[in-house]
Amino acid sequence: MTDASNILLYVNDAPASARFYGALLEREPVEQSATFALLPLAPGMMLGLWQRDGVTPRPHLRAGGNEIGFKVADPAAVDAAYEDWATKGVPIALPPTDLPFGRSFVALDPDGHRLRVYARNGVR
Helix, strand or coil: CCCCCEEEEEECCHHHHHHHHHHHHCCCCCEECCCEEEEEEECCEEEEEEEHHHCCCCCCCCCCCCEEEEECCCHHHHHHHHHHHHHCCCCEEEEEEEECCEEEEEEECCCCCEEEEEEECCCC
16 A cells, blocks of 8 residues: 555635645745645645635535644643644634543634644643
């Protein structure tokens, strides 16, 4: 089996989504056109932002049906990321909360995709 190398999100406006993620993640796109952008997400993993009206075959779901998880070291790092993202004006769906698996908050991108920052209980 081959390893996963990217996550694709269908978006309404690829350039706007590229600006959002570039500012949020403090990374520049490595590829960009009017309908697509590709940003480094983690070593060996890229985030593709594909304008929905150009996707073949056409997607059946509306935007906002996905969640990307960002694991951090500990609960304090969750709170620090929350403060950073909130200061940047990122919409927050769930403020830092202690859940059964650990501490987490959920933000939203311009298309309503969920971005979950979390630290697992007892796991580094």
